[in-house]
Structure formats: structure tokens, C-alpha cells
Amino acid sequence: MLRLVLPLNGVPDSIAAAQAPRPLYGAAATRRLEQKFAAALPPHTLMDRAGTAVARLARAWQPHARRIHVLAGGGNNGGDGLLAAARLRQAGFGERIEVRWLGQEERLPADARWALAQARAAGVAFVEEAPQDAPDLVIDALLGAGLHRPLEGEMLAALRWLQTCPSPTLCVDLPSGLDADLGHWWADAPVQPAGPRITLALLTLKPGLFTGAGRAAAGEAIWCDDLDVDVCAALPDAWLVGPDGWPHRDRLRADHASHKGRRGDVLIIGGVPAAAHHGIGMTGAALLAGRAALRAGAGRVWVAVPAPPSSTPAFDPAQPALMWRTVEAALAEGLPQRATVVAGCGAGSALVPVLGALMQQTPRLVLDADALNALGAAAVPGSNSPWLAALRDRAARGWITVLTPHPLEAARLLDAQVADVQRARLQAAEQLAQRTEAIVVLKGSGTVVTMPGALPRIVASGSGWLATAGSGDVLAGLLGARLAAWTPVEDMSALLDAVAATAALHGTLPAASSSPIWAPTAADLAP
Numbered sequence: 145m146l147r148l149v150l151p152l153n154g155v156p157d158s159i160a161a162a163q164a165p166r167p168l169y170g171a172a173a174t175r176r177l178e179q180k181f182a183a184a185l186p187p188h189t190l191m192d193r194a195g196t197a198v199a200r201l202a203r204a205w206q207p208h209a210r211r212i213h214v215l216a217g218g219g220n221n222g223g224d225g226l227l228a229a230a231r232l233r234q235a236g237f238g239e240r241i242e243v244r245w246l247g248q249e250e251r252l253p254a255d256a257r258w259a260l261a262q263a264r265a266a267g268v269a270f271v272e273e274a275p276q277d278a279p280d281l282v283i284d285a286l287l288g289a290g291l292h293r294p295l296e297g298e299m300l301a302a303l304r305w306l307q308t309c310p311s312p313t314l315c316v317d318l319p320s321g322l323d324a325d326l327g328h329w330w331a332d333a334p335v336q337p338a339g340p341r342i343t344l345a346l347l348t349l350k351p352g353l354f355t356g357a358g359r360a361a362a363g364e365a366i367w368c369d370d371l372d373v374d375v376c377a378a379l380p381d382a383w384l385v386g387p388d389g390w391p392h393r394d395r396l397r398a399d400h401a402s403h404k405g406r407r408g409d410v411l412i413i414g415g416v417p418a419a420a421h422h423g424i425g426m427t428g429a430a431l432l433a434g435r436a437a438l439r440a441g442a443g444r445v446w447v448a449v450p451a452p453p454s455s456t457p458a459f460d461p462a463q464p465a466l467m468w469r470t471v472e473a474a475l476a477e478g479l480p481q482r483a484t485v486v487a488g489c490g491a492g493s494a495l496v497p498v499l500g501a502l503m504q505q506t507p508r509l510v511l512d513a514d515a516l517n518a519l520g521a522a523a524v525p526g527s528n529s530p531w532l533a534a535l536r537d538r539a540a541r542g543w544i545t546v547l548t549p550h551p552l553e554a555a556r557l558l559d560a561q562v563a564d565v566q567r568a569r570l571q572a573a574e575q576l577a578q579r580t581e582a583i584v585v586l587k588g589s590g591t592v593v594t595m596p597g598a599l600p601r602i603v604a605s606g607s608g609w610l611a612t613a614g615s616g617d618v619l620a621g622l623l624g625a626r627l628a629a630w631t632p633v634e635d636m637s638a639l640l641d642a643v644a645a646t647a648a649l650h651g652t653l654p655a656a657s658s659s660p661i662w663a664p665t666a667a668d669l670a671p
């Protein structure tokens with residue numbers, strides 16, 4: 145059955161489509177499923193269904209296309225393209241169906257060999273060169289789940305043509321160049337296509353479609369056809385998640401007997417003012433986090449500033465309910481023991497002296513930005529960092545720690561390069577979680593949320609609109625509110641789901657506040 149998974153990146157409708165958690169299967173798991181189902185069906189059935197699904201979507205998406213160019217590689221992904229060409233030709237679609245096939249007949253897998261014969265029998269035209277002009281529709285069947293190494297030579301040249309071609313393009317299973325497991329882009333070619341593009345995943349959704357380069361390469365919409373087999377019984381490699389489970393404001397409204405003490409307390413630590421930090425002020429970061437926590441339904445929110453009372457803001461005119469403290473006063477009041485603490489938003493190096501106390505006193509702790517920088521390379525193998533010991537000690541006590549690194553912060557914690565983190569985002573997040581025994585929210589395109597012993601979640605929402613100063617502070621505040629409202633249950637994976645749903649909600653905020661003219665800023669996300 146054909147399903148729309150993510151229509152038009154970033155528009156609100158896409159959220160509904162993404163809401164149900166969806167299982168993601170990497171290349172190896174997909175191959176196992178393919179073999180299992182193929183064994184129970186007549187020969188070539190899956191490829192027949194795959195090629196037919198591609199042809200059907202191509203016709204629905206570009207019904208007036210006259211010249212259709214299929215770029216096909218030498219594996220089964222190319223086989224899908226060849227079969228789609230055959231089916232389009234048999235249906236009398238368009239005026240010309242042409243295939244540029246870069247395979248070698250003697251090395252073809254059996255299914256693709258059969259598809260080649262089908263295309264030839266259908267009278268599809270075979271061409272040697274890339275078109276000089278733009279076809280009405282391109283079908284990208286160069287490489288799919290079999291790509292795990294860099295592209296070179298003829299394949300690279302073909303991909304460069306594809307990425308710069310302005311024609312509408314339908315990618316078969318995965319955009320060619322993308323690693324199904326990692327979301328890594330294997331080619332020295334632009335990730336972002338020049339023309340309109342959609343992707344039709346076949347049999348399974350692969351994790352690489354949704355993180356790293358996946359979302360940028362896959363285009364405006366991601367479809368999936370399960371080829372009429374039930375893959376969902378198999379254990380996935382990861383889950384694609386939306387904001388389902390977020391405590392919606394209607395639920396807060398319906399809770400008549402509630403009071404502010406029941407909604408959860410949040411303490412933001414950060415926002416160092418310029419007067420206390422060599423003329424470099426970061427009050428806005430803590431403001432954004434505090435406002436987001438309030439907006440997300442926290443009952444009471446304090447903002448503790450690492451500065452003397454004289455340079456602590458009197459109040460926030462936009463959200464006067466925020467209560468301001470110095471860090472000293474907040475510690476003296478015992479706030480870290482009873483509130484969920486969000487530490488790091490614009491705290492600078494002033495956080496370091498109190499981080500140890502927070503680790504030891506706060507059962508629910510979100511470490512963001514400067515708090516992560518303060519940990520240094522705590523997550524490298526064999527690290528004897530006192531911070532690592534403190535994090536593990538927290539886990540042993542059953543306390544919750546959430547780390548929210550962007551790729552650079554994750555790289556610092558792992559003593560790696562940003563490129564290493566981005567090349568394998570799921571694996572980087574899992575390493576970080578294993579070593580720190582914390583929940584990790586690795587931000588970026590396709591935010592990854594994971595913890596030790598759990599299947600990672602990839603957040604389905606989000607767009608380039610989130611790449612704006614302060615949007616991470618808003619996420620930290622939302623996480624603070626969500627953890628503060630968290631009722632402990634035995635199943636820790638429910639906590640992971642709650643954290644992932646919070647990150648997914650954050651991804652929807654820019655679309656909710658967008659105007660036809662302005663790009664949303666962080667203040668629009670937490671007004």
C-alpha cells in the first residue's frame with residue numbers, strides 16, 4: 145500500500161502524517177525482509193510491485209510529462225527503474241520513455257536482469273548520454289540501499305548531472321548518493337537538488353532518509369510503498385517519531401483540579417549579563433528557555449543568573465511570571481532539589497563552579513550549550529573525567545540527565561570531528577548515550593533521541609527554519625517543562641518517547657508561527 149509519510153517539509157500538515165511512530169529499517173534488515181518475503185512469493189514479485197509502484201506515483205505526480213528519463217544503475221535499484229520504465233511504456237504514458245542504464249549485463253542480480261528484459265520487451269528507448277535539455281520527469285534509480293562507499297567516475301558524473309538537473313525527479317527508494325543507514329552523502333555533488341523532487345521508499349523506510357543529508361536530498365515529500373507485505377512485525381533499527389504524546393494545552397485546560405505546583409517546576413540556570421562576563425551578555429538565551437518552559441505548561445519557572453544581584457534583571461516584561469534569582473540564591477533556596485534544572489543556556493564559563501553541585505542535587509537535569517562545553521571530552525573511551533563519573537553516578541541513582549548537543553558539542557564530548565558525528569548521527573548519539581548513561585538529543589536535520597539500551601528515535605518534524613540563534617534554548621526550556629511534568633513509571637522507554645515528542649513539537653513551532661514574509665526567529669517560537 146502506498147502511503148504519504150512526510151509531505152512538504154515543514155508545513156503543519158506534515159506533522160499529522162508523521163505523528164504515528166514508524167519503524168525504520170537499515171539496509172541489512174531490509175535485505176533480510178526482502179529475502180524472507182521473496183521466498184514466499186513467485187519470482188520477481190517484489191520487484192514487479194516496486195516498479196509498478198514507481199510508475200503509478202510518477203503518473204500521479206507528473207500526469208502531463210511527455211519525455212521521461214530514467215537513470216538506472218547496475219543493481220536492483222536500477223532494476224526498479226527499468227521495470228517502472230516498462231510499466232510506463234506499456235501504459236502508453238507520455239511520448240517518450242528513455243533509460244540511461246549504467247549497469248553491466250553479466251553482473252546483474254536476477255531480479256534486475258528480469259527487469260531489463262521487461263524494459264527491452266516493452267520497447268523502452270535506451271540512451272548512452274545524459275540529456276542536453278531538461279526532461280519533463282526524471283526517475284532516479286541509480287543507487288539505492290546498496291550504496292556504502294564514495295561515488296567516482298561515471299557514477300559520480302551521472303549523479304552530478306542528476307543533482308543539477310532542474311526537472312522534477314522521483315527518487316526510487318532513496319535519493320542516489322545517500323547512505324540508507326547513516327544519512328551520509330557519499331558524493332562530491334550538491335545534496336540539495338536543483339529541481340522539485342519526491343522520494344518513494346520501497347518495502348521499508350530507511351533511517352538515512354530522515355537524518356543527516358536525508359531530508360535535504362529526499363525533496364519535498366517522502367512516500368512509502370510496503371509492496372503489500374507486512375514488514376512491521378520485524379524489530380526495527382530505529383523509530384521515526386512526531387509530537388504525539390505532547391501534553392496538549394487542551395489537556396492542561398481540562399485538568400480543572402490542577403494548581404501551579406502540580407504542573408512542575410523548572411529552574412533555568414544561565415543568561416549571564418554583560419556586566420558580569422567581560423562585556424559579553426547572554427541574558428536572552430535564558431529568557432528564551434524560561435519563556436518556552438512557561439509556554440509549555442510548567443507551573444513555576446525560575447531563571448537563575450550567574451551574576452551578582454545588581455546585574456540580575458528585575459523581571460521579563462513579556463513573561464512577568466518568570467522569577468529571577470542569582471544562582472547563589474537559587475542554590476540557597478534549595479531549588480535544584482525540587483525543580484527540573486535546565487543548565488547552560490547562555491551561562492558561559494560561570495556555570496563551571498556550580499555544575500558539580502547541580503549534578504549531585506538535581507534529580508532531573510537538562511544539560512545544554514555551555515553546560516555541555518563544561519564537560520569537555522568526557523565521553524571519550526577510557527575517560528577518567530570527574531564529569532563522566534558524576535553522570536554515571538546520576539544514572540546509578542535512577543536520576544534523569546538529558547544532554548542536548550548540536551553536532552559541534554557532540555564532537556567535543558566525543559573528542560571527534562563534526563564530520564565524524566554528521567557522517568553517522570545515529571551511531572554518534574548512541575555512543576554518547578552509552579558512555580554517559582544519559583538521554584541524548586543530538587540536534588540537527590533529523591534530531592536523534594536515544595539512551596542506553598533503547599532503539600533510537602529520529603524526529604520527523606523540523607526544517608531549515610530552526611537554524612536560527614536561540615532555537616536550541618527554546619528546546620532546552622521545552623524539555624525542562626516536559627521533564628518537570630514527568631510522572632515516573634517503570635518503563636524508561638516512555639520517558640525517551642516523551643523527550644522525543646518534545647523535540648518533535650519543537651520542530652513544528654516555526655511552521656506554526658510562520659508568516660508569508662518573515663522567517664521565524666527564536667522569539668516567535670517562545671513569545
Ligand SMILES: NC(=O)C1=CN([C@@H]2O[C@H](COP(=O)(O)OP(=O)(O)OC[C@H]3O[C@@H](n4cnc5c(N)ncnc54)[C@H](O)[C@@H]3O)[C@@H](O)[C@H]2O)[C@@H](O)CC1
Nearest residue numbers: 190191194218219220221255287288289290293294317346
Ligand atoms: N530485489 C527486489 O525484489 C527488490 C529490490 N529493491 C530495490 O533494490 C535496491 C537495493 O538493491 P541492491 O542491493 O542491488 O543495491 P543498489 O542497486 O542500490 O546498488 C548496488 C549496485 O550499485 C553498485 N554500487 C554500489 N556502490 C557504488 C559506488 N559507490 N559506485 C559505483 N557503483 C556502486 C554495485 O556495484 C551494484 O551494481 C533497493 O534500494 C530497492 O530500490 C526494492 O525495490 C525491494 C524489492
